[in-house]
Every structure is written in C-alpha cells, then in structure tokens.
Amino acid sequence: MKPPPFRYADPGSVDEALDVLAAEGDGAKVLAGGQSLLPLLAMRLAAPATLVDVNRVPGLDRVEASAGGVRVGALVRHAGLLRDTAAAEVQPLLARATADVAHPAIRNRGTTVGSIAHADPSGELTAVLALTGGSVTVARPSGRAEVGWRDLFVGPLETSLSGPAVVVDAFFPALAERSGTAFAEIARRKGDYAVCGAAVVVTLDEDRRVAAVRAAYLSVGPVPEVHDLTEAVAGKPVDSADWAAAGALARTLVDPDTDLHATADYRRLLVGVLTERTLAEAAAEAAGRTAA
C-alpha cells in the first residue's frame, strides 16, 4: 500500500497550477487535503502522472461570510469551517454537517472544497452544496466561471470538470429568511461515511405556515439530489405540520442501492425517519426565526 510513482509540483498561484495542469495533460491531478486522494493512491486505485499540490497557493484559505452566503476557499479545512462562527451564522448547515465528517485528525487536513470536487454521494458537503443550491468557482486557463451544483455532479466520484481546472472556492447561499435547517445521519461507526443522512431546510410564510420544504440525502443515489417535499405539508401551521407525511413522501422519491452495510429498503426506511426528525428540528428553527 505505497503510492505509485508520480511527479509533483506545488505551484504558488492558481495560474501556475493551471499552467502545470495544462502542460501535464490528463494524467495530472489536483492535490488538496489528500484525505481522499492519498488512500486511493495507497491502494493503487489511482495512478496520476503528476500531482499538482495547491496547498501553497495563497489566498485560498479564507471563509467569507456575507449576507448572501458563505464562500469557502479551496484550502479551508473541514476543521476550519467547523470553527467559523460567522459562517455558521449565515448558513448553519455547514457546521452541522461538517461535524459529522470523519474524525478530527482527518478534518484537520481534508478540505471542504476537496470533498465537493471528490463528488462522493456519501459526503456531507456534497449534499449541503446541493440543498443550499450552491456552486463552485472553477478556474481554467480560459478564465473563471461559476458552476452550479447540478452541473457539477455527474456520477459517483465524478464531476463535469475536465481538462485543466482548479476549484478555487465553493459558495453556499445563506439560509433564507423564515427558514431553518437541520442535519442528521446514521453511520455504522461514528465518523464513518453515513449509511444514510439527511439535510433539510424548511421555510415558513409570514403566518408561520409551511411554505417550502426541501431535503437532500447522503448515500442514497449516485449523485446528490434535492427533493421538494413541500406538497406533504404545504400551508400547515408550523406547530401542527405532519412531518411524518413528509418523511413518507421522501421515501417514495428516493431510489437507494444495497451495499455491504445496508439494504436499499433500510436506506429508504432511514430516509423517512431522518426526514421526519430533521424537519421537526428545522421547523423549530424556522419558527424561531419567524416573528409571531
């Protein structure tokens, strides 16, 4: 379990990184926290010709929280985002989900953006990006562009990025007015990738009735999906909404797979349970943020 041979560069800017990526061609890969890439190398499941380490690029380690949302630079570690109170304020889902990513030592190294670029449908942050309707900024030799989450995730561990490209940040829109969020997951061992997880957002109208309910799930499909569950509870007063009905609806919308750790049916069960539980929590938060 030793990495195969590769060449290594640690450019000092995004442009230099792009130059190296362009020059090295298809065999080149970006190295960020390495917490997903290095295990793949150790198992020799990946054999990039060149690793382009972006860790020395200045300016990518910033979290910028503004009224509109949170922009997370490519070198922000999971641990850094978890500590960022301003970010949690603007989009509480970030910290809630990140707390369930792996263990502290891995969070000290792995990056939020890396986990999105890795496009693991079991990852917490891919689901959060999807649910919040987020996007990433992709730098290419031709310039920078925003890529929305729907266009980014194309398959398990597969993004639409090809050719020389560096994701320089990810943007998570702020939690909307009169809204609340919650996150929950069930993993076999604490810190493991989830058997199933749910991230939800509930939005109320001015009368504290349910206006919109959306959910995204972990480990239930090849790519993160967002499901609109509003119809199950639309217009219901927040205190008497039937979250179980929303859970039941969610179960009909997902199409999970069976693997070593759980059957598809069990995952579907959890989708229902976690949806119900997180919605109740999110609704309470939304209610708290909505003047009576």
Added chain:
Amino acid sequence: MTTKLFGEPVRRREDARLITGRGRYLDDIGAGALAAAFVRSPHAHARITDIDVEAALDVEGLVAIYTYEDLTGPMAEPLPVLIPHPQLHAPRTGYPLADGVVHHVGEPVVMVVATDRYVAEDAAERIVVGYEELPVVVGIDTARAAEHAVHPDVPDNVAARHHQETGDVEPALAASPHTLTFTQTIERSACTPLEGKGVHARWDPDDGSLRVYSSTQASTSVRAAIAAKLELSLDRVEVIAPDVGGGFGVKIVHPWPEELLVPMAAMRLGREVKWAEDRREHFVSSAHERGQRQEVTVGFDDDGRLTALDVHVWHDNGAYTPYGIIVPIITATQLVGPYVVPVYRVVVESLYTNTVIVTPYRGAGRPQACFAMERTMDRIADALGLDRAEVRRRNLITPDQFPYDHHLTFQDGRPVVYDSGDYPGLLEKLTALVGWESVEERRAEAAGRGKLLGAGMALYVEGTGPGPYEGGHVQVLGSGKVLVSTGLTSQGQGHETVFAQIVASELGVPMEDVEVHTGDTRRFGYAVGTFASRAAVMSGNAVALAARGVREKALRIAADVLEADPSDLEIDEGLVQVRGTPGASIPLRTVAVLSNPLRYAFDEAAKQATQFATHDDTKPPVAPGDAPGLEHRDYYSPLRSTFASGAHAAVVEIDPQTWEIDVVQYAVVHDCGNVVNPMIVEGQVHGGVAQGVGGALYERMAYDADGQLQNASFMDFLVPYASEVPDVVIDHQQTPSPLNPLGIKGAGEAGVIPGSAALASAIEDAVGRRVAAMPISPSELYDLVRDDTAERTAASTRRTGATA
C-alpha cells in the same frame, strides 16, 4: 504466596519504552533492508497459465523475483500440516508460492525483492500472471452442495469429520419430555491486530547462520520450520519475536509463506530482507475464523433440565488446513459449557472453500460453541416460560461435582475434566451485577422513551493453559540482576511484568532487579507458543519452578557461608538471612558470585569467588552433580488443561424507528483462578469484550460468490472505535486451579467468548424475534422484524398478551 507482588496491580514495565516510541516492532528493525512484496492471486480459484515478469525487469531498484520454479528441496513441497489429527482425513496445505493452482484470493504467486517497498510494489504491479479461472466454492452451503470441489481429490469438500459422543443420543432424545431443533449461523471475522505480520531475515555468510525476526506468537516453532524448510541445522537459525503489535491468534499459525521466503531470499541474496505486511495483504492472505452453521437438537424435561444434546456443525475452514481441526475440536468440546449434559453427541464437518484459511482467532471456536449452548438455554426457557437465568441455574454443574468429567477429548488430546469452578456463584454475581431482577421495570421505563430494551446473558467455560509444556530459566548475576527467560512470546499481555512479579515473589528480590525476556530462541530454545490463554499458566508456572530451583540452590550456598541450616534461611529484598537473627545475612548477589568458583577476578565482586579466597579444600570447587552459577531451568507440563469460567450479561436499547442497537450495559463476572496481576487481567477482559461486541454487531468478512473479499479495508471491515464499545462493569471470583503450583487459569481469550451469545439474547429479548444469525446490523435487524415468517419468541407473545 507470601510476598506482596503476586496478586498486585503492578504497573507494567514494558510501558516505559512503548509510551516513548522506543518499542521495537518488526518494521522498526533493519533500516535499509531490502523489501519484499508479493504478487497475490486476484482469483479465488484458478490455474496459473503463465507468469510474465518482463515488464518488471527494468524497474530501477528491483533485486530479485521468485516464483514456484525457483523453490528447491523442501521449499517446493507443501507447507506443513501443523497439527495432524486422525479425523482430518483430507488435509491440504498450500505452497510458499503457488504451484500451478491458486485456491483463494490473496495467495502468494510471485515474490519481488527490491530496494524499498515502494519499488517492490511497482515491480509487482508490472508482473503479468495469466490465469484460467476455475469454479469457485464460497460459503458453507455451496461447499456442502459440492457441485464443485476446492481440491479435485476432495470431491465433497469435507476436510474432516470430527465426532464425539458421550452416550446414545437418539434414545435419550426419544425419551425426552420435550425436544427442540433449530439452526443458527455465525459469520466470518478475523483477529486484525493493528500490526500486520512481518519478517526480517539476516544471513551471515561467514558463520552460516540465519537470524530471523518475526511478528509471531511461536518463535521456537518458526525456527524449527525454517531450519527444516531451508535445510539448515537448527543451531544455525535463531528466531526472535520483537515487540508484537497484537496477535489474537493469527500469528500462531506458521510457517507463513513469508516466514520461509524472506529468509530464503536473504540467504540467496546475502542481504537483509524484510517484509512488513500491509493492511490489504492482511485481509486477503492472513487467517480468518468463526464461520459456522449449527444444527442443534436438544431434549429437556419439564423443569428445563437437559436430557440430551445433539449438535451438527458445519465449519468453513477456508482453502487449506495447516492448523488442523483445532477450531472444530474446541467448538465440539467447549460447547457443553458449565452445564450437566447427560448425553451429548457432536459432529463437526470441516469444509473447504475458496477463501483464506481459517485458524484460531481469540476464543478459537468457543464463541460459536457458546452461541450454540447459550441460545439453547434461551430457547428452553422460552419454550417453558421460565426465566433464562433460572433455566441455566438448574443445569449448572455444582461446586461439589469437581473434578467434573465430560467424557470428551480436548484439543490437547487430553480428557475434558473441569478442575474447579463455582458456576452458580458466577450466575448469582452476574444477576446481581446487571440487575437481572429489574429488567422488566427497565423495559417499561425504556418503552416510555420510545426504546425497546432487552437483556441477555451467556456463560462459558474455557479450557486454558493446554500443554504440552513451557519452560523457564532464571539466573542471578553477580550484579544482583535476575535474568528470566521463557520461550513463549508476547503480544501485549504484559508478560515482562507478570513473570517478573512471579519470580520476584518466589525469589524474594525487588522487582526492579528482575529482567524478563520472551520469544527469543537465543535465550530459550524450547517452547510451544502463546495461544489458548496459556502464557500465565504455562510459563508462569515454569518460571516459578525455575525460581524455586534458584532459591533452593541459593539457600544451600548461603547456608554454607552462614553456617546455618538452609531451612532457617529466608530471602527478602535480595538478602539471604537467618530467620530471626539480624546481621546473619548475605546478599543474594554475593551468593551468585560464590556459586561460580573462579580463577580470574574480572571485577571487584568476582574476587570473593577466586581460588585463593575460598578455603574449603575437602571437596572439589564444583561438587559432583552441581553446576557453576546461580541459575535454574525448569519446565511445567500439565496433566491437562485448566478450566476458567465466566458469565456476561448485556442490556441493549433498540430504536424501533432506525433499528440502531445501543449496548447500554455490559456486565462481566470472571473466574480465572488466582490472579497474578488484576490490572492486566481486567485489561484482557476489556479488550476481549470489545472484540466480542465487534464480532456481534460490526465485524464480518464479506465474500461475494466469486470469492472476492468485499470489505478488505478498515473503512469497510468495521473494527469498533471507542464510540461503539460499551463501558464494562466487572466482578471477580477466584476459584484456584488445583492443577498447577500457582493455582492460576488463563485469562487471555475469555472476554470475547460470550459476546455474540449474550447480545443475540438481548436483542431477541428486545424485539421478540428469534435471532439465529450473528453478527447482526441494524439493516439486518430491520429485515428480521418485518419478516412475517420470522419466528416470534414465546416470551414476547406472553408479554404482549398473546396478540401476535
């Protein structure tokens, strides 16, 4: 025992180096050695058609490549069947490197030696092996169906049919007021010590000697195997087990192919060669255990007392049987547990499958045995509407029945005669410790919180400390230092501390003066190994006997000097003194000096023993029958095993929405006779329980039908983290063994044995559905509870007012 060290929670002396990074594990040895890597079979069953090494040859740093063609003499023959048995009628073993056919994924086919492991892996990756795939046999059912054979000359896939019976079971069953028949399964798991295996070898061409370090549980036997296979005289080979990062059984198997190939390469190349197994290799090429299917028929009377027990077990032994049928025998014989079983018949069929070999993992067939017997007890209780503890109580062997003969033959070829125990005492302590009487109240309380609570228990008896023997050597140096050595090895059990405690107690010296060495054939050449909870019993008693020999000699010499009778002398704090006569004393170190009559005074102390310093010219300096030096070597060889026992109870809470299983209480009562160091024994129990919980709820070696191990990583083979292991409460009972001088029984494996049985019982109690297959995950539990055909327990029906 009179001195205070025996029985004290003395802090471990090995810790000083291990907490500062100064331990020496296998891969810490031999910086700069060449590294070995292996091309292993990617197929579970295939004929090798071609091995093309061409592409590897230009890898810079490549030193050598070996295939079966390069093996000569005994190396080209199959690996030994380590433990032959007449009922193992079709033993099969592999070769150090595959000879034409591979029988499991992970089997070594080509060995590569290079300047470092990175390069060795590069070269191995480029070697192209052609395979013609053969039909694959995976799982007990497929093996029994025998549509295909793992070994063509064993068409029914049956390696062994182990059979024991204590009477005529059929008439006894026919005459029983009640009978029950049921089937259960237990899945594969494995030891997975955090350190994999590893071998380092150095050949000295000048004196033709080989020094091998191996992360093994049996250095003396590895040595003998290397000498035999590489055609060396035994005295030219030394094998040393350095600090070993856990074993749990997998490192008792030997010689592993790598234990022979690495020394072979070192000899051929004249260079140091090392192989440190990586995690993936460990999963696919080291041993697994546990996988069994059990069919139980039990007869019992209206009170729930056993009348007859008939058990048929199918045991998955993997592709080869190097370790014989030890696991089947242990399952067969330990199944009866602490109970009186009037008539017992057991048949264990050991089956070949195209999977990695199956050899003992901590517990070694006992967790399965316990699962069979304890779940039988639960079923009897359920059928009769009796309390599960009460049914057990009625069947227990009572303290006045010892020695208790089960009329079975144990893994050491000796009778299963329990030496001592107090099983009703264990049960009583357990029910008190766990609060068995209040389970119904707690169930109601948990229900109020929306949780399903259940409790379960399991008892076991564990044959520990089997022979044939272990030895010990104790030597007092002129410096006062006491050197102790024994041949068996250590993997974290604290032997350096425990044996030092024993010797210090026996000899009357401060523990700081005692230095213990284990697992080093340079120091002690005769040994069996560390397995079956035998180290404290076997080597503990051997070093005690050796210390007693030293003591006797020391008293004799000191009596001469002090002109006293040896029986009036005592040794305390390293001083030999006349009892009750202060001042009439001589330090033990001086006795050591005097024990060796000298011509040359190489240091100050030695002067006392030189020829002009001593005066008795009536006898030769070394009397006939005597020997120079204050040392003694002795062996302990028991008549038969000693039987430790214990009882565990688990309380679980299950979330009826997600079917997550939370172990909220885990209680252990433990009896391993006299205890040398209670701190270390408790540590063994904690570790065992964690493995028991892991085996019950998390760990499973998942092979697919093609014989590919689906979860060959720590990411997917779920060794519990701290978050998954419950806190354990422990109570002790001490029933000394009458069989050995120290009255001790083994403690190493106990903690793991009842885990699956107790947790299955607790989960069943919580959900009211029969749990007949372990391990069980929340996903599987969900399948069970919504399966309309799944059997409901009578207890649950009674509880819910017979609605179901």
Added chain:
Amino acid sequence: MTSIDTERTVSLTVNGVPREARVPVRRVLADALRDDLGLTGTHVGCAHGVCGSCTVLVDGEPVRSCLVLAVQVQGAAVTTVEGLARDDHRGGQVLHPVQEAFRECHALQCGFCTPGFLVTIAAGLEARDAAEEITEEEVDELVGGNLCRCTGYTNIKKAVRHAAATMREDAR
C-alpha cells in the same frame, strides 16, 4: 516556473530539531519519519487513514501521517511520540502527563496504537483550558478517531481523565 519533481529535499523541524531528508515525492510522511529520519515510534496500521496509529502533529495539529506526503511538510514543525516528553535538563526526560497516565491506567497492551493516541490526546489536552474539568464528550472526542484492538478503550478513556486531572492540578 514551477518545478516538477520526482525527488525533493525536505527541511522541517521534528520534535524541535531541524531535520532534512532527500525523498522521492511519493513518500508519505509516516515513511519519511520512520525510514529517513529513524523515528520509528510512529506506526502504520492501515496506510489508508482509518486507524490513526500514524497520527503526528503538524504545526501542533493531529494529522494522519500516512495521508500526507513528506514533501508537503516542507518548513513545518512535526511532533511525534518521541517528542512528547520534555528534557529535564539533567540528562533525563519528564514524561508528558498523558504518557504518565497511559502507564498508570494500563491504557496500552501491545502498544502499537499508543503513539497515535498519545499525540492526539496530548494536543487535545493542551488546546483546552486546563483549569476546566474535562467532560465525557471531550474524552470521547479525543479518543474517538483512533482504533485500538487490544484495550477495549476503557482504560484509554480513564487515562485521558487522569491526564486532564493532572494538568488541572498543575494549572492551579
């Protein structure tokens, strides 16, 4: 122009001592520490990030040294288990409270996982306010990311409480 290499010289501080090693770029930090710098106290139990036995501190924070390339710690300060004890300026060493606690509480058996636990717990305890009594949640967090196959964790948790208590005494 960015250089693209197959080998590099890495300079770093290990346990307070400046060190340098010429390494192939693919060498992971764990191997560099063990094989190039001779610090074999850091162990490799899985090489894929799960077990934590390879954990070391990079600039004070625990990381898996099997999942970091040696070339990535250029200029960094690395602490391994060998660097936990302090020099007593009399030729000996003063063990870190967590080392003492592991011995006192029998928190190790084979000792293979121990270095990873020790550095993780030491860093965690040092990062918190020593005057505060440690909570069970903190204890769980400190031990929760490393595997131990021998101890069942009971005594490791006990050692964390013990070490925290010692550090609390010292903080008074």
